[in-house]
Amino acid sequence: MEMLEPARPACEPRVSARWRRWLYRTLLAATFAGLALAIAAVLWVRAQPLPLAALSPRTIASTRLEDRRGVLLREVLARPDGRAYWVPLEQISEQLIDATLAGEDQRFYQHGGVDVLAVLRAAALNVTQRRVVSGASTVTMQLARLLLQRRAPVSKRRGLWAKARQVALAIKLEALLPKKQILTQYLNRAPYGGGCFGVEAAARRYFGKPASQLSLAESTLLAxxxxxxxxxxxxxxxxRRRLRRRQRYLLAAMHTQGRIDDEQLRIALGEPLALERLERPFLAPHFVASVKALPAAQGQARVRTTLDIRLQTQVEAIVRQTLRALTERGVSQAAVLVVDNASGDVLAHVGSRAFGDDAAGQVDGTRALRQPGSAIKPFVYALAFERALTPASLLRDLPAHFTTAYGDYAPRNYDGRYRGPVRARIALASSLNVPAIRVAERVGVTRLLDGLRELGFRDLRKDAEHYGLGLALGNGEVTLRQLVSAYxxxxxxGVTKPLRTLRATGAPGAAELxxxxxxxxxxxxxxxxxxxIADILSDPVARVxxxxxxxxxxxxxxxxxxTGxxxxxxxxxxVxxxxxxxxxxxxxxxDGSxxxxxxxxxxxxxxxxxxxTQTVRHLGLRDRRPERPEGVVTARICxxxxxxxxxxxxxxxxELFYAEKRPRERCAFHRALWVDRLDGSRTLPHCPGASEQVVVFYPPAYRSWAAARGEPTPPQRWSARCPGVEANTAREETVKRPQIRFPAAGDIYYLDADLQRRYQRIPLEVNVRGSPKVVSWLVDGKVVAKATYPFSASWPLSPGKHRVEAVLPDGHRSAAVSFEVR
Structure with a gap:
């Protein structure tokens, strides 16, 4: 068979005597200059310590980020070294070592770092050819260059001085390190393209196998x-065509140097090389970026994370599908976090619709600060339950005004309706705003803010006065991570635990994680x-x-x-x-639109x-309700x-209660009354047409609300058919002094310069007994309104100090309430 010989230089052309003299002088000058430069470089390098830290395998290790089962999520290239797996020389194919020396440094075992013969031969060849056609860098010099360029700026990596430093460091490396270690260092550092540094990374990248299992053809291709x-x-x-030509040259060189025989050459030349189509995975990009930034992940060869990539892929598909359906509603992004409760492990982390869509896609929505709205309410109620509140506590869902440092605050429910007396269970499950503010008022804004911070809402950095009672409705900014951690x-x-994204790490060369x-x-x-809280949030009837x-x-x-x-x-x-x-x-x-x-x-x-639903299905979870803790009891309530x-x-x-808070009183709302079937007036059991009926007696605070809704109210008039009705009527018609519910004494209200004055009003509310036809409202002694049942009115704010009174037709009047408008 025809043997491939290594390429040989062309025959030296004839030159004139003048050209020979010029060539001699040039070589002589270059030689002296080179010697002087080399001596200076050697002296400089000898004065420098050997960069032992730079020789450590750790400095060039790339990081493999894996999911919880070992599936590769991404291999992070350690800059400037890229992908690298450090292996000892014994784990590198001998044929690859021979191919490297055949092509880069045939006299590796004969020189002391610089091959003088190769230098002279290359210089003569380059001069005669009037261009650079041959180099003389040894493997040791190339190693020196790799070590020096990591510490030198780009502008100083080329030129005669850089070459002189390489020569000097190569000599020093040869003097201090055995040949085997130099070869190990070089083969683990040499660049092989595609972001691969070192033969092990290149073997895995291009052939999907370790460097110890490479064939002769594969070894020469990598070399x-x-x-x-x-x-x-x-x-x-x-x-690739140029690479094949270079591979054939190396095979011929190895054959000429006696490193392989005829049969090995024939097999290698005929071996088809199938390159591994190994794409660099970049899965769960937002999650990977967050793990990569962890101090514990720095300098590690392997990082086993908490992510479940199969669940992650399913969640990403659900996000894309859902967002397609919401596009017409002006929704462009979403973020999702799935966490294992027991460990705090993050199982799935989707930061946006798609990481590669545009610049917005690279924003991690799980870490963006946003107002949570009603999603913060469960923690307001939880902190209140630790005090006097119970799930059965009645909260007034009525129009209300609260005095704050910034003036009057009047919260409204999402749907604009008010539900009167509501239990805390209903108020939380149905996400009512006014009751939540009342709960926050009971807890106190300062205690509420401290409790939220302890739950992990670290970005609520301003003081309690800044947030005010609106903190209960989510006017502070939190992240999805913080919300998920709190839930x-x-x-x-009630036990908090930080979210965990890292399960195990492995240093370079470590066998175990x-x-x-x-x-x-x-x-x-x-x-x-x-x-x-868990019981309330899982109650579908309470949120109906x-x-x-x-x-x-x-x-x-x-x-x-x-929701929020x-x-x-x-x-x-x-959440x-x-x-x-x-x-x-x-x-x-x-973009906040x-x-x-x-x-x-x-x-x-x-x-x-x-x-x-997909998470429960994927993990094979059973339906389990939380176990009731000790000290929680039930009671049958109205x-x-x-x-x-x-x-x-x-x-x-x-209903559930703390054992010590179990109610002792019975319902006073529902009472039995005797009414006259003829006209529905009150009567006595012995009177004609008497019929016992159950009637709802709302406390005074709710009577206006009940009347406005058309709720049945207890009859005020006594039946004329009942003996003794005159005494009963006189007793019931006795009107007591009215009591103003709003405004409260000492309230201060602030005019808003940006709001038209006609829209800046406060309500006037009063509790009365009996059934007067009208209530007159006086501000500063002047009648401003006359209101029929439920006797409420409103008054436009005016700067100054004011007094408000409620007056009944018979002349009874309330105590005056003083307030101020600024």
Whole structure:
């Protein structure tokens, strides 16, 4: 067979005597200059310590980021070294070592770092050819260049001085290191293109196998790459042809040097080389970026994360599908976080619709600061449950005004309606705003802010006065990560634990992974408070007033869930948990633009349900309700009053209580009265037409609300057919002094310079007994309104100090209430 010989230089052309003299002088001058430069460089390098740290394998290790089962998510190239796996010389194919020496340094074992013969031969050849056709860098010099260029700026990596430094360091390396170590260092550092440094990384990248298992043909192909990683790149068709020519040259050189025989040459030349189509994975990009930045991941060869890539892929598909359906409503982005409750492990992390879409796609929505809206309310109630509040406590869902440092604050419910007396369970599950403000007022804004910070909302950095009572409605900024972590705290029974993204790490060359330390939990809520919140958020009947039944918040398994919407529909949240996992969802636009009438039920809710259902299915989780902690008991209450059900209560409900807070009083709302069947007036049992009926007696604060809704009220008039009615009528018609409910004494209101004066008014509200026809309202002694039942009015704000009074037709008047407008 025809043997391939290494390329040989062309025959030296004839030159004139003048040319020979010029050549002699040039070589002589170059020789002296080179010697002088080399001596200076040697002296300089000898004065420098050997860069032992630069010789460490750790300095060039790339990092493999894996999911919880070892699936590669991304291999992060350590700059400027790129992908690299350090291996000892014994784990590198001997044929690859021979091919490297055949092509780069035939006299490796004969020189001391600089091959003088090769230098002279190359200089003569380059001069005669009048261009650079041959180099004389040895393997040791190339190693010196790789070590020096890591510390030198780009502008100083070329030129005679840089070459002299390489020569000097090569001599020093040869003097201090054995040949085997020099060869090991070079083969683990040499560039092989495609971001690969070292033969092990190149073997895995191009052939999908370790360097110890390379064939002769594969070894010579890799050995050709360090000379020109880009020019010989096997990833480009044009350069691939040049690579094959270089490979054949190396095979011929190895044959000529006696490193391989005829049969080996024949087999290698005929071996087809199938390059591994190994794409660089970049899965879960936002998650990978967050793990990569962790101090514990720095300098590690392998990082085993908490992510479940199969679940991650499913969640990403659900996000894309849901966003397509919401495009017409002005929704462009979403973020999702799935967390294992027991460990805090992040199982899925979607930061945007698609990382590669545009610049917005690279924003991580799980870390963006946004107003949570009502998603913060469960923690307001949890902190209140630790004090006097119970799920059965009555809260007034009525128009209300609260005095703050910034003036009058009048919250409104999402739907603009008010529900009168509501239990805390209903108020939280139905996400009513006014009751939440009342709860926050009971807790105190300072204590509420401290409690939220302890739950992990670290970005609530301003003082309590800045947030005010609006903190209960989510006017502070939090992240999805913080919300999910706080909800997972509820799922763990009040124990907070940081979210974990890293399970184990492996240093370069380590055979086993070292488990990452697991943070200990810290109790921030009582188990009883957390259990009550979980029970309320999983109650579909309690949320029916706002959300209806059988919507996206209901699942076929136990799940506690809460929605939130920020002002002007800019952010939409749904966060919920089972005993095993917590899922948090944010929907909106990264530029802060408003969505088109998207609420928790229509925006984040459906996405949350799909993700939660898929997570439970994927993990094979069982339907398990939380175990009731010690000290929590049940009682049968009246759903309207929240007290123990009495004999006249038409309905009953089971409610949870702290054992020491179990109600002792019976319902006083539902009472039995004798009424005249003829006209519905009050009567006595012995009177004609008497019939016993159950009537609702609302406390005074709710009577205006009840009347406005057309709720039945107890009859005020006594039946004329009943003897002794005159005495009863006189007693019932006696009107007591009225009491002003609003405004309160000492209130201060501030005029808004940006709002038209006609829109700046305060309500006037009063409690009265009996049935007067009208109540007159006086401000500063002047009648400003006359109001019939329920006797409420409003007054336009005017700067100054004022006094308000309520006057009945018979002349009875309330105590004067003083307030100020600024």
């Amino acid at each position: 050709a790459l360090p000379r020109s990683p880009h020019g010989y790149s096997p990833l480009r068709p044009r350069s 997972a705290t509820l799922a763990r029974g 070292e488990p990452a330390p697991q943070a200990k939990g810290k109790r921030v809520l009582s188990a009883r408070a957390a259990h009550l 007033n706002t959300f209806g039944r059988y919507g996206p918040l209901e699942t076929p398994f136990f799940a506690a869930v809460k 919407t920020s002002k002007d529909f800019r952010d939409n949240w749904t 919920g948990f089972t005993r095993d996992v917590t899922v948090g969802v944010w929907v909106g636009n990264f 408003a969505m088109h009438n998207v609420s928790g039920v229509t925006g984040a809710g459906p996405l949350w349900r799909e993700v939660m 759903p309207l009053s929240g007290k123990l059900a009495g004999p006249h209560c038409p309905d009953r409900a089971e």
